[in-house]
Amino acid sequence: MSEKIKWGILSTGHISGRFVEALKLISEAEITAVASRDEVTAKNFAEKHGIPKAHGSYEALAEDPDVDVVYIGTPHTFHLENSVLCMRAGKSVLCEKALTINAREAEEMIAVAKEENVFLMEAMITRHVPLMKKVQNWVKSGRIGEVRMLQASRCARREFEPSARHLNPELGGGSLLDVGVYVISFASMIFGKAPESVFGFGHIGDYGSDEQGVALLKYDKGEIANLSFALRTNGVNEAYIYGTEGHIKIHEIFAVPTKATLVIGKKEIEVIEEPIFVGGLVNEAEEVMRCMKAGLKESPFMPLEESLQIMRIMDEIRAPWGLKYSNDRST
Ligand SMILES: NC(=O)c1ccc[n+]([C@@H]2O[C@H](COP(=O)([O-])OP(=O)(O)OC[C@H]3O[C@@H](n4cnc5c(N)ncnc54)[C@H](OP(=O)(O)O)[C@@H]3O)[C@@H](O)[C@H]2O)c1
Structure with a gap:
């Protein structure tokens, strides 16, 4: 090369x-x-x-x-x-x-x-934004104790345009695949394992796509991820990681973060800020x-097996919603 x-x-x-x-x-x-x-x-x-x-x-x-x-x-x-x-x-x-x-x-x-x-x-x-790597270091070095829960929300308000992909189920539009993937991938990255149970509500709107949804993922030691995602609702875009000793807040927009706060007990201990370029x-x-x-065939920061696992979680979340994309052949 x-x-x-x-x-x-x-x-x-x-x-x-x-x-x-x-x-x-x-x-x-x-x-x-x-x-x-x-x-x-x-x-x-x-x-x-x-x-x-x-x-x-x-x-x-x-x-x-x-x-x-x-x-x-x-x-x-x-x-x-x-x-x-x-x-x-x-x-x-x-x-x-x-x-x-x-x-x-x-x-x-x-x-x-x-x-x-x-x-x-x-x-x-x-996965690749410098600030997120620092947040992961806080988690891995036990700064907030044992991680027990997390909350993440990725929401936006989009108007429906027939030619646009965002809300068009024919083009795989809807909140789960478009923005839900960020919160699910975030939970996967922080807990570093597959959930043992998955549950989600979704609202299918007038255009036949999921306009908003929530998902709860529960892991083997009782850890829980509480996730929300929306394309027609002006919600927040923040994430919180809760441990036994404190918590981490990742400020807007958590999926491309530039600021995080470490809180131990109720006390703000450290704030980190890091610029990103062209949205990460x-x-x-x-x-x-x-x-x-x-010569690597995959990245250790976004392994293929984990991307597959994230797709499995999304399949499971939407199964009860009856939502099918145009080339969806899963049964
Ligand atoms: N990483 C991020 O921050 C980020 C942000 C936004 C979107 N995304 C992802 O990027 C992807 C594209 O999103 P986008 O917002 O860039 O979409 P977009 O503006 O609609 O562009 C999609 C492009 O795909 C091509 N295409 C091929 N078949 C098409 C079809 N049947 N209908 C429409 N377009 C078709 C078109 O290019 P040609 O006409 O040139 O063939 C079109 O310009 C999605 O997977 C989305 O989730 C990522």
Whole structure:
């Protein structure tokens, strides 16, 4: 592999543009190509961002020899198809969250990565943000005693736009996959194990997608995660980790945090603040490149087995809701 890692961008939507901004801040990253379903769209994106090659199909990007790793920024229902396309062509893949729409798809995606011996990671920014690593150090070094509970909330108010993916079940829209994944992944990271029981309520709104939900996860030693997520409700975006001796508050927006407070008993002991760049996407891209340079096929900070476990939890949460995405074949 050359000194620089060559990135291809698959799709030209909101987050792909942000990801390109992030890559531009990393000296060892080179953006060699972008692909869209439409050639003109690809050309416009390439021109706007100064990307040398524009492909009018995702297939052409997958086959491009000047690409080492592909960033997948499509709606959830296409993550499997797009990632498999690139991995089968020998490319490494950073796929946006949620990894897929269900665990069956995640299993398939991970199996292809293993068969092709390529790097694959779910783009869960929270895992790579420096402040979150410091919070994890507080937890691991026992600053709040034994961790017993956590609370996390990721909420936003979005208006329905028929062409947008957010509330469109045909595109894997809805609060669980879009923002619920952050709180579930957070619980998974802090407790470091799979829950033994899972329960959730969800409200399916007028557009056929889950507009808001709550989930409770219970772990083997009685630990509990109390999680909320919403796309039509102006709730908070904070997280709290409760231990036997104190608690940690991760301030807005906890999924891309810049501030955390350590409280022992009722006393505020320490506050840490740490800036992030381009919404944490710089740290995430750097992790992909670090792993690729080290010859790793997955990141220790977002292991594939854990991404799969998170998809299993989401399947279990929504099973009683009767919610099905367009390419949902889980039964
Ligand atoms: N990490 C983060 O902070 C973050 C933030 C927002 C979103 N996300 C994730 O990123 C992914 C994309 O979100 P986004 O908000 O960027 O979506 P978006 O703005 O709607 O862009 C999605 C892109 O996917 C492509 N696409 C392929 N098939 C499509 C179809 N049938 N309908 C619509 N678009 C289609 C389109 O690109 P072409 O027309 O060029 O093919 C489109 O521009 C999701 O998985 C989301 O959860 C992550």
